[in-house]
Amino acid sequence: MSFTPDIRLFSCHYTSQQSCADEGHELQQLNFPENVKMTRVVCTGKLEEITLLKAFEDGADGVYVVGCPADGCHNVKGSQRAAKRVEAVRSAWVSLAWKRNGQKCFFFRADCIRNSSVLLRK
Amino acid sequence: MIVAERKPLAEIIEMVQDCKKILVLACRGCVTVCSAGGEREAEILASLIRLGLKKAGKNAEVFDASLVRQCDKEYIDGIDQFKGQYDAIVSTACGVGVNFIANLRPNDHVFPALNTTFFGGSAEQGIWSEQCAGCGDCVLHFTGGLCPVVRCAKSLMNGPCGGSVSGRCEIDPEVDCIWQMIYDRMGRLQRQEELTVSAPMRDWSTSRHGGPRKQVREDLTV
Ligand code: SF4
Numbered sequence: 001m002s003f004t005p006d007i008r009l010f011s012c013h014y015t016s017q018q019s020c021a022d023e024g025h026e027l028q029q030l031n032f033p034e035n036v037k038m039t040r041v042v043c044t045g046k047l048e049e050i051t052l053l054k055a056f057e058d059g060a061d062g063v064y065v066v067g068c069p070a071d072g073c074h075n076v077k078g079s080q081r082a083a084k085r086v087e088a089v090r091s092a093w094v095s096l097a098w099k100r101n102g103q104k105c106f107f108f109r110a111d112c113i114r115n116s117s118v119l120l121r122k
Numbered sequence: 123m124i125v126a127e128r129k130p131l132a133e134i135i136e137m138v139q140d141c142k143k144i145l146v147l148a149c150r151g152c153v154t155v156c157s158a159g160g161e162r163e164a165e166i167l168a169s170l171i172r173l174g175l176k177k178a179g180k181n182a183e184v185f186d187a188s189l190v191r192q193c194d195k196e197y198i199d200g201i202d203q204f205k206g207q208y209d210a211i212v213s214t215a216c217g218v219g220v221n222f223i224a225n226l227r228p229n230d231h232v233f234p235a236l237n238t239t240f241f242g243g244s245a246e247q248g249i250w251s252e253q254c255a256g257c258g259d260c261v262l263h264f265t266g267g268l269c270p271v272v273r274c275a276k277s278l279m280n281g282p283c284g285g286s287v288s289g290r291c292e293i294d295p296e297v298d299c300i301w302q303m304i305y306d307r308m309g310r311l312q313r314q315e316e317l318t319v320s321a322p323m324r325d326w327s328t329s330r331h332g333g334p335r336k337q338v339r340e341d342l343t344v
């Protein structure tokens with residue numbers, strides 16, 4: 001049975017500029033999957049754990065956060081903060097041994113939309 | 123403040139697995155300050171309980187709310203406002219809060235979401251350390267303000283044991299020997315001489331060795 005995961009992407013303002021540029025044509029050219037819903041945030045460091053969890057409660061199969069490189073964040077430590085929150089949710093997931101629709105929930109940390117687009121297609 | 127940390131999630135889910143309506147109740151006191159059981163943590167926990175129970179194939183309503191504190195009767199009475207909305211409370215307060223709910227609400231099921239760890243402080247963001255054990259007979263005036271009761275692994279009262287090496291405790295080279303710190307500090311304050319006076323035998327009955335403790339302030343009772 002084919003399964004198309006519902007994936008939510010949270011991307012920081014700076015990272016998503018690239019993806020929103022040219023009315024999203026660049027994303028299309030990159031063959032960015034359509035089942036990924038993107039939410040743009042001012043900085044991934046502003047993302048709260050509860051926002052990621054609510055996405056799962058809302059039916060997401062996977063949640064995915066993309067921000068600046070950890071050592072090159074526009075807001076200095078935003079990406080590092082985000083990585084810690086993703087890790088907190090991920091470890092809660094591990095402790096619940098949670099799987100949905102037979103698929104493991106997954107978290108990516110990637111430096112830019114370009115990389116993540118490749119990852120997602122895999 | 124009282125320092126605590128969230129229990130393993132699986133342990134909490136197991137406690138409430140048969141509950142149908144769950145109130146995750148935050149405390150806006152100490153546990154908010156140590157980011158273990160304030161409103162933000164209770165909201166996260168409520169979400170995780172919902173997801174965890176759903177995964178276990180259980181249906182439950184889970185909501186979160188908070189009280190100013192859970193260690194005063196007047197605030198515990200505020201739980202009345204949620205009457206009929208819950209069949210169990212998961213308290214994210216310290217053990218005092220959970221005990222208070224159990225004491226004052228004989229018919230409510232209450233479960234602890236946290237492991238209460240110690241009385242401590244935070245000198246660096248995200249790091250807490252134990253500073254006082256509430257022994258009931260404080261000796262900090264003899265020791266330059268540093269507590270040998272809780273910060274010495276053996277609660278020694280008259281200087282270090284033979285295991286102190288280079289200012290570190292023999293239980294762990296990462297742990298400071300508090301007696302070394304007391305000695306250095308008293309020296310800096312030119313009070314080293316005071317350390318030559320032997321501390322008298324301690325009466326531990328004021329500590330946990332004398333059973334549950336109670337304090338009555340006649341000037342405050344009505
Ligand atoms: S219930 Fe516990 S955590 Fe809350 S304010 Fe009282 S002592 Fe502090």
Ligand code: SF4
Nearest residue numbers: 254255257260261269
């Ligand atoms: S001597 Fe007792 S009251 Fe004083 S800081 Fe140590 S444990 Fe706390």
